[in-house]
Amino acid sequence: MKKIGLLSDTHGEVPDKIFEFFAACDQLWHAGDIGNVQLLERLEQAFALRAVYGNIDGAEIRSRCKEIHIETVEGLKMMMIHIGGYPGRYMPQARSMIIREKPGLFISGHSHILKVLFDKKMNLLHINPGAAGNSGFHQKITMVRFEVDAGRVQNLEVFEKDRRH
Secondary structure, eight states: OEEEEEEOOOTTOOOTHHHHHTTTOSEEEEOSOOOOHHHHHHHHHHSOEEEBOOTTOOHHHHHHSBSEEEEEETTEEEEEESSOEETTEEOHHHHHHHHHHOOSEEEEOSSOOEEEEEETTTTEEEEEEOOOSSOSSOSEEEEEEEEEETTEEEEEEEEEEETTO
16 A cells, blocks of 8 residues: 555645654655746655656756556556646647556646546546646645555545635
């Protein structure tokens, strides 16, 4: 069993509470729009980080992170991309990768909207953790953590805090 922390759209800053919320996690996954190299390095020092770059990330982050990350964890194939869409509305690149790779877990960011949806047609769980940073239109800072065991996501928990406080 692996404990996974998942966040996205930090745009260069995170609330200090993430270190407490993700303390017991084996890995931290970042679904893009990290924001700056300093935050990337801070997260790399604190966690076993898997990250993809987002549309706001510059050349240095893009040279250190992938556009699409695919990995099998505890029997579950996951695919992570920043701009991927969601069930019924996948972006063309994400859709073709989903069809080819057949992940059981598809993760994207970009929308700043927390979503956890099962896609019956593609037979996968889609998670968008929302936005963990202060930049953007969202009212709440959101992140998720969950366990992966025997090819399944379980015990998913959401962190939510008012952005203004």
